[in-house]
Amino acid sequence: MEIFTPDGRRHQREVPPAAVRLPLSSWLEGEHLPLNTRCGERGLCRGCLVRVDGRMLRACQAEAGAFETVSIPDASFRDNRLNGVSSFEIGTHRYALRTRPGIGLALDIGTTTVAGALWNLADGTCLAHASAANEQRRFGDNVLSRIDHAVGLGGASPALQSALVKDTLEPLIHTLCAAASIDPARITEAVAAGNTVMLHGFAGARLSGFAAYPFRPEFLGRRTLRSRDLGFTPDFPVFLGASPGPFVGADITLGALASGILEEDAPALLVDFGTNGEILLKTGDGYLATATAAGPAFEGGRLNCGAIAGKGVISSMALRGGEWKVTLAGELSGRITGISGAAYVDFIAEALRAGILNRMGRFDTDHPAVERAEVDGEMQRCVKVCGPLFVSEADVAELIQAKAAIAAGVMTLLELAETRPGELRTVYIAGGFGYHLNCAHAMAVGMLPDVPAERLHVIGNASLGGASLVLQSDAGSAADTLCGNCRVVELNQIDCFEDHFIDCMPLERIS
Amino acid sequence: MSTIEDLKTAVINGRRKDVKTLVPELLESGIEPSALLSQALIPAMGVVGERFKNNEIFVPEMLVSARAMKEAMNVLEPKLLEAGIRPEHTALIGTVEGDLHDIGKNLVATMWKGAGFDVIDLGVNVPAARFIEAIEEHKPHIVGLSALLTTTMPAMRDTVAAIREAGHTSVKLLVGGAPITQSYANEIGADGYSRDAASAVDAAKEALGV
Numbered sequence: 001m002e003i004f005t006p007d008g009r010r011h012q013r014e015v016p017p018a019a020v021r022l023p024l025s026s027w028l029e030g031e032h033l034p035l036n037t038r039c040g041e042r043g044l045c046r047g048c049l050v051r052v053d054g055r056m057l058r059a060c061q062a063e064a065g066a067f068e069t070v071s072i073p074d075a076s077f078r079d080n081r082l083n084g085v086s087s088f089e090i091g092t093h094r095y096a097l098r099t100r101p102g103i104g105l106a107l108d109i110g111t112t113t114v115a116g117a118l119w120n121l122a123d124g125t126c127l128a129h130a131s132a133a134n135e136q137r138r139f140g141d142n143v144l145s146r147i148d149h150a151v152g153l154g155g156a157s158p159a160l161q162s163a164l165v166k167d168t169l170e171p172l173i174h175t176l177c178a179a180a181s182i183d184p185a186r187i188t189e190a191v192a193a194g195n196t197v198m199l200h201g202f203a204g205a206r207l208s209g210f211a212a213y214p215f216r217p218e219f220l221g222r223r224t225l226r227s228r229d230l231g232f233t234p235d236f237p238v239f240l241g242a243s244p245g246p247f248v249g250a251d252i253t254l255g256a257l258a259s260g261i262l263e264e265d266a267p268a269l270l271v272d273f274g275t276n277g278e279i280l281l282k283t284g285d286g287y288l289a290t291a292t293a294a295g296p297a298f299e300g301g302r303l304n305c306g307a308i309a310g311k312g313v314i315s316s317m318a319l320r321g322g323e324w325k326v327t328l329a330g331e332l333s334g335r336i337t338g339i340s341g342a343a344y345v346d347f348i349a350e351a352l353r354a355g356i357l358n359r360m361g362r363f364d365t366d367h368p369a370v371e372r373a374e375v376d377g378e379m380q381r382c383v384k385v386c387g388p389l390f391v392s393e394a395d396v397a398e399l400i401q402a403k404a405a406i407a408a409g410v411m412t413l414l415e416l417a418e419t420r421p422g423e424l425r426t427v428y429i430a431g432g433f434g435y436h437l438n439c440a441h442a443m444a445v446g447m448l449p450d451v452p453a454e455r456l457h458v459i460g461n462a463s464l465g466g467a468s469l470v471l472q473s474d475a476g477s478a479a480d481t482l483c484g485n486c487r488v489v490e491l492n493q494i495d496c497f498e499d500h501f502i503d504c505m506p507l508e509r510i511s
Numbered sequence: 512m513s514t515i516e517d518l519k520t521a522v523i524n525g526r527r528k529d530v531k532t533l534v535p536e537l538l539e540s541g542i543e544p545s546a547l548l549s550q551a552l553i554p555a556m557g558v559v560g561e562r563f564k565n566n567e568i569f570v571p572e573m574l575v576s577a578r579a580m581k582e583a584m585n586v587l588e589p590k591l592l593e594a595g596i597r598p599e600h601t602a603l604i605g606t607v608e609g610d611l612h613d614i615g616k617n618l619v620a621t622m623w624k625g626a627g628f629d630v631i632d633l634g635v636n637v638p639a640a641r642f643i644e645a646i647e648e649h650k651p652h653i654v655g656l657s658a659l660l661t662t663t664m665p666a667m668r669d670t671v672a673a674i675r676e677a678g679h680t681s682v683k684l685l686v687g688g689a690p691i692t693q694s695y696a697n698e699i700g701a702d703g704y705s706r707d708a709a710s711a712v713d714a715a716k717e718a719l720g721v
């Protein structure tokens with residue numbers, strides 16, 4: 001078969017007789033030409049669309065043996081240069097540092113990306129930090145698809161665990177060790193943060209308890225495992241952080257430790273802009289936590305030109321004299337490949353200000369920047385950003401739902417705590433945006449309630465920061481105390497959530 | 512003086528607060544509840560659905576209009592019941608077991624009300640047995656099942672099978688929710704599917720042959 005990849009290369013591959021009936025997407029995966037099989041090859045999404053004889057078809061629904069020539073469009077090609085956020089900062093804290101000989105590994109296991117940091121425990125210096133795509137993505141881009149896959153196998157999936165341990169974390173550890181010129185065998189211990197589903201998959205635990213309400217995870221409290229039992233070659237203890245609830249994970253508890261919110265005066269807020277949209281509110285007498293399931297839009301998921309900030313991806317943009325001025329995440333090498341979540345926020349805020357977009361997310365058809373173009377076989381209103389990159393009205397609608405979910409989660413917790421947004425003393429913003437998010441824009445589009453700029457802190461990958469902190473100090477027990485002190489709010493059980501969700505949909509300030 | 516037309520416009524534009532004052536005001540002026548329903552609310556939701564289908568509005572506007580509609584229905588429904596007015600068709604709707612998402616389902620319920628159906632909402636996390644019980648009690652013409660999670664799609668399949676096994680072969684089963692597709696609907700033996708709340712009205716009418 002002749003396969004064209006978006007970089008313009010042509011690959012000649014033979015389909016062996018045994019593979020003829022395999023789904024085209026599975027076969028390409030084996031040939032190291034992976035597609036965005038977001039729905040786990042169920043034929044539900046458009047992530048694996050390929051062009052064959054001038055028409056587009058889903059590679060997961062077609063047989064590998066059926067074609068002579070296949071071309072993979074940019075949007076379907078699973079880019080393994082995908083970058084996550086491994087930058088973080090650790091706020092002031094009161095934990096006693098435990099210096100001792102050894103090399104510590106901090107991990108943040110996210111649904112989309114994983115990040116790690118290597119520490120010299122003797123003097124608390126960071127030797128290296130890096131991130132990579134979570135190779136479990138081939139089982140689906142959201143946790144539910146992966147749970148579904150595991151449930152199909154009776155609950156636990158060795159394939160899922162090995163995709164994480166063998167295909168994702170081991171290469172990441174090697175990257176970290178190479179950067180620090182350290183032999184992986186010298187790692188003495190590890191601390192992992194991550195959402196509950198990822199930690200279950202990591203530990204090889206059954207995922208069945210997450211499939212439907214009422215949720216019954218196998219464990220929530222902290223755990224210590226041996227890396228050898230997980231499938232790693234070097235052997236060291238691996239500490240998993242404690243989670244407050246089935247969908248509110250150790251990523252937010254450890255993130256809270258790093259942010260400094262525990263030391264902050266109430267009311268204070270921590271928002272993690274990830275797929276699961278976890279939120280922690282510190283009130284006068286404890287903590288409220290929830291997950292808003294915003295979806296992957298802020299990480300570029302389900303958007304026409306969406307991408308995780310990395311090489312060749314637009315990390316911010318501004319409208320100047322009718323032209324989009326874009327800034328790239330890495331240095332430019334070749335083509336500009338996508339728009340990051342933070343840059344989409346810039347787009348919306350700027351387009352709103354310029355009158356290209358109205359508060360309901362509609363483009364002004366009379367505006368010269370707005371054109372009609374065919375997207376996915378439908379005519380849609382679009383605005384060109386640069387090169388082939390554009391934003392369509394459907395993209396804006398997707399972002400609106402995601403931002404409404406997060407903002408509504410925040411407003412619901414505030415209402416439960418009888419607190420007005422203006423009373424918030426501190427707001428920490430963690431997660432996939434990294435340091436790229438323009439907070440003024442985020443407030444202008446109503447992603448976050450309005451607070452004075454000096455109270456907002458963008459803190460990067462807080463859960464990696466938290467895992468690092470636990471590695472170096474006695475902060476681990478504070479995470480347990482936090483879980484004990486934290487009420488997990490199930491938003492479906494709170495009537496006002498739906499109202500807030502609808503109220504937060506327009507693109508306007510929330511106060 | 513306010514008119515029925517004002518109410519219609521307020522619903523279309525999703526001005527819930529205006530709706531809240533307009534409905535009692537119009538009722539007080541002597542207009543029948545059934546007239547408000549048939550001359551303001553039903554046409555308003557018709558316009559909303561039409562605009563949605565024509566890509567003139569999106570989900571946010573639709574949700575806002577539906578909420579305004581719901582506000583009006585909260586006042587009107589008891590009055591219609593009092594007057595003994597029952598719509599010709601009854602629909603049952605619920606989110607399947609294990610799934611707690613209901614914003615989309617509520618929107619479908621409102622659009623069905625807007626199309627003049629009597630809608631009984633069973634809420635979320637509804638086991639198959641509860642659907643069957645309610646079918647026997649209310650004898651609906653259509654039953655809507657919603658699922659938003661990939662992992663609760665099997666519960667939807669099971670519910671469809673259980674309803675059929677219980678002998679309810681003529682009631683029309685419509686399914687929807689973000690992960691549901693037409694082919695999945697066919698596969699599990701549902702009578703209809705729709706991608707959004709606006710076409711859910713057409714799907715229901717088609718299934719009923721009206």
Ligand code: B12
Binds near residue numbers: 610
């Ligand atoms: C709001 C929301 C929630 C709210 C739900 C509140 C409520 N009362 O419903 C909360 C925060 C509680 C929540 C919880 C969870 N959620 Co949620 N949630 C969402 C969100 C952001 C929006 C869904 C929504 O209401 N959309 C608006 C409505 C109008 O659209 P709709 O539901 O699709 O409905 C339309 C159509 O589908 C159709 N339709 C719907 N039903 C029916 C029925 C019939 C008969 C017909 C004909 C048509 C039809 O018409 C509707 C109107 O046009 C989506 C992400 C997203 N951006 O879509 C995730 C999402 C659905 N959730 C998800 C997840 C994973 C969860 C949780 C498991 C995780 C968590 N964070 O705790 C829990 C599960 C709880 C449970 N057991 O159900 C995932 C599902 C992934 C998957 N493939 O399965 C999504 C996609 C987010 C993601 N991670 O990608 N969620």
